Amino acid sequence: MHPMLKPALRRAWRGRNTVQFGVTPAHAVTLGPMDIATGSFLELLDGTRGLPLLREEARALDLSDRHVDILVSRLTEAGLLDDPSAGGVEADALRRRAETLERQRPDAASLSVVHPAPGGALRTLAARGAVRVQVRGAGRVGATIAAVLSASGVGRVDVLDGGRTEPWDVAPGGLPAASVGERRDTAARQLVRRSAIGGAPGTDRSGSATKGGEPPLSLIVVAPRDGLAVHAPDPGVAAPWLASGTPHLYAGVVEATGVVGPLVLPGGTGCAGCLALHRAELDPQWPRMLAQWQSGRRTAVQACDLGLATAVAGLAAGHALSFIDGDLPGSTGTRWETAMPLLDWRSEPLVPHLDCACGAAGHTEGELTSANAATQDTMAG
Template identity: 35%
Template sequence: MADTAHPLLPPSVPLLRLAGPDGAEDVQVGGADSTDGLLVSPGAAGLTGLLRGLDGHRTQRAVVTEAAVAGHDPAALTAVLDGLRATGLLVDLDPADLLAAAAGPAAAARTRTELPTATNRASGSRWRTRRAATVLVDGATRVGVPLAAVLAASGVGRVSVRDDGLATAADAVVGGLGADDEGRPRALAAADAVRRASPLTDLRPLPPGAPVDLVVLTRPWAASDPLAADLQRRGVAHLVATVRGETGVVGPLVVPGATGCLRCADLHRRDADPRWPALAAQLTAGETPPGGATVTCLATVVTATVQVLALLDGGGAPLTLGTTLELRPPDLLPRTRRWPAHPECGCVHAGAEGPDAPSAAHSSFGGQWSASAPPGPDGAGAAATADH
């Protein structure tokens, strides 16, 4: 590893002291749970303090030089750092990754906590990609607001929540709007909730037509929203993340031109049950009251966050491409439904839906989408709870 690397040992990695066989003190770094650890024997005096000081701000050359002045063996310390890298405990940062921590101690501490999961030895840092990303959350719902807060805390640089309504007591949820927000504009109350989670995030409303990396649709029946058709027409990637009744729904993730769209899912549902258009019209006739238990809403938030970050990070094809994940109480284990492009829709270019489908977002979508039809509903009730 080059001595210009900026090593970070996450604060969560335990440093444990052990009595060695000859009376000297050994140091166990990590290895207390399912992760690999490194035993340093004998542990030089002051080693734990030196390791705990690896905050990513200094190059390895500076770390080793300072340690040598303090009496540490440079070769031995380099071997320890290389050993920690081999176990995956040590993270090498780019200096630009720490720019988001420049606003004060709290932001710096939070950034050090988030950075390890946004940095991968194979693909390098994803942190700068997240900081440069813009995500629009449409709907300050019991899923939308905590989702925006978690995305902001995970490093997404600009998170805008769009909602023209006023908050009600029923909108309150852990990590989202509070009971004291009742009567306030939902968009302003949502911005306050996100700001509490991540003060550095850009929360400014997005002007019409502004470029965005992803739009998350959090209203229960997004396929019937004119916004979805507009996003499809403009080629903007969008993801459904909502709770319908008591079921959390994440997906499909739509990449216009590369995957089936939300209208495709509606057409598949119509094929399975000709009554679906009449049912959908009733479901979308008015504003749907907030639904879902808190644990369902938050499970939906976490599942959606993983999908959003997979898209922004570009580490592989998100699971929800052309697919929905249903989280049903009480176990909330995900049930998968696949929604391929419908032949009547024409939204996917010929030959596009498949392993070599083009990307319309950051990710290089190399995953293969299922071409099988979604499971048919068992009557009207099942049709009303399936995904779209």
Template identity: 35%
Template sequence: MLATRARATVAVVGLGRVGASLAVHLATAGVGSLVLEDRGTVLTTDVGVGAYRLRDVGAPRDIAVRRLVEDVAPGVVVTSGTDARPSVDVAAAAGPPGPLPDVVVVVEHGAADPERVGRIVGEGVAHLSVVVREADVVVGPFVRPGLDPCLTCVDLHRADADPCWPQLARQLRARAVRVAEESSLAASAAAVALGQVLAALDGLVPRAATAHIEIPAPDAVPRLRETGRHPRCGCDELARTPPDGAPLPMSGRRRGAD
């Protein structure tokens, strides 16, 4: 198990309190390589247990998280997005091509960005969505392209229930830039996300592969919401026609299964 984690690379896109804490805990859990992507700087509202210190305020987020990781797990290889493979939003700037991460975790605010999701699915990379909202954090789904319902499936199901959802999602994304992440929700969300990523790396099927996990304020007690494929989404085609050069999706068994 630990040997597998040591060979793995996980990318974390979005380094607020949730992303920063997740990156540090991935490192201490034995993940060998991290790719960090966030072009923002550390704000005073980012400071908190498990994440940034006051000394980090004003520093680039990716550099500050790199320092945090080096303090607790100096053997972990940490790469900033600007130095990594120009793909899956882990490297927005051109850089030398390299291998894709095993898992990408995308932490966003308001609602998930469908264009970013489409690019990651197109690369055939396993990924976990984390969306910080005003009164809760949603962790999931964890998507192994071609195997699991994707974020487009989730959006289509939601639009079926509420035709106004697509417009509302656009509004949420537009007004949610750099929203402060409440400390207890951030800590709980980072812990839940950590468990999903480690389950995948350890060869299990993450529980969020067919669900998303809502962590509400004020109690931060996770609540599971099952989801499934949407008939109008073509994500299941990836199982039959994977992208050229894409890694095989992670497979495994559910925790506790025989």
């Protein structure tokens, strides 16, 4: 082990004998009591020295071997130590690809704060290479999400959309001006490939072709060009994803409002069907209005502020990555919304609906049966 204090966290003395690692409340840790000699010793924890050498240099500071061992174990327990050689085989493979890792250093530093075990950051980053995500929609929001996921090391990003790129689809980070007139799916595929670091889509992080066809789909990001389909997601469209148990995350812009979420974990959190049922209960006119919005004559170009679209894409990509990395981000079963011009984000939990077939409300067998019976009565009547 070559202990290294995580470079991502700034250090400051809090008073005379306590050290605070990190600036922000989300990840800052304080450690004390700590004397000046120990404080100086911390400078040696830069990943270049193994424990024997550290103990030797500590003796010059009048610190005992035992003191060093206890300090190292306390720092490790507090999630403050990384090890430049930890993380397993995949992390080692990533380390050997210096150019790729150089570009991902800020991402690795960020992950080192979130995944506290030594080597946790590189292990997490490397694991993204085996993940497949589908992005549905290649407009300003969808294409940017796909590019960010690809650039963040997600091994395979498939983008689905129809038609040809229009001038108003172009966005920095999304489809380029040169793709206007090209098929959207082709343009998006090129964007994903250009954004990828270290290996084209369809290859794993070691650069070899993925064995045995496609890796399973970890996540669908629903980012249609028509933002109404995110504001009021269609339960019918989501039915196959619920049936296959595929997690899906909604993101889009409708009029001058941005929406991120919910991230639906089928059978676990509220889904499009739950949302539709709640809305119809709250507002009896909702289904009638929605039908008009969906069928009404649509203007050729939908409202979509570029700053808002970029913020939505960035937040959605961040939530997707957090989920891919093994956490449950704040959009899990929750919708985040922001409206111009104030653009403050607000969240609203999407409570699973008892009558929804997704089962997230925790149906027991008996409840299901009575719900089915009620449906049959209605049909018979």
